[in-house]
Amino acid sequence: MRRLYADLHLCPNINDPKHVSALINKASELGYRLIAIPLPPNCTDQEIRQIQKLCAEARVDFASRIDLKPRTPNELLSNLRRIRRKFEIVSVLCDSKNVSRQAAKDRRVDLLNFPPTDFRNRFFDMAEAELASNSVATLEIDMKLLLTLEGPTRTRLLSVLRKEAGIAEGFHLPIVLSSGASNEILLRKPVEMAALASLFDLSKESALEAVSKNPVAIVKRNREKLSPQFVAPGIRVVRKGKDC
């Protein structure tokens, strides 16, 4: 069966429809069939519909996403309470240990993202992986920095990513590879993303799952939860009426 490839982190300037359209078309041309774009918390339904329309024209499925950057665990909880049902994907940028731990154990968080170049504030360790593996959170790795950084900083990033990918695999925690691209030049084909992941020792099969099976599973699970038929995990309304 053909894989369905997804990039859950396209970062166009959403106030510029031309830019959004160019990035979506490029993603479609490179073989992605599902994309997600981070939206502001106060975005309107009209804005979302406009992006959905652009995606439909490019024959790509669109998932709405929000990137949370809470400073405290309480702020994270309050944000999640407010926005969880508005967006299909919730990502948390974990730049403190407390926030990382809270995000890892909260079942409303889909993606754990860590500060890309602030290596001291990357709290993805074994404790974090264990918490995340008991909930539904997934480790997200943005490939943009592998392309833009050079020299010792890239070497350091590769070393950190190798360690984190190893920990995640050890705890059977899924990994999602995203582009984090803000322009077309930084977009790569899914197979090329997998090739880049070999730089931090992710096996080819795991890397391909990280651009296909893992992101698609997150969106599928959340769409099911957000549908009006959903009652609880494993329970959904099949039919309503007097004859039931």
Place this chain on the structure above:
Amino acid sequence: MALAIDSGVVFDSREFMDAVWGAVGKLYGEYGASKSGLTMIDYDAEQGFAVIRVSLVAIDMARAALASMTRIGNKPIAVHVVSVSGTIKALYDKTKR
């Protein structure tokens, strides 16, 4: 390996090949690059199309290095692998050229 060069600028084959060698060298060092057996077979600057030969054992290495290329000189660029094949004839058949 058939490659598509995504850039608004036209580069000559020398510039392109130097950039490919540079990318492989940066990621894998001179020792790794020496194992890759990179050779330019065909280059169409106008169409942004290139065919390069790569040693079989270095295919994954070359894929990663090509994906890591973001500029030639100061000009932004992206290189995408269009197709990979064991023979040049089959490669041209696959890419319909």
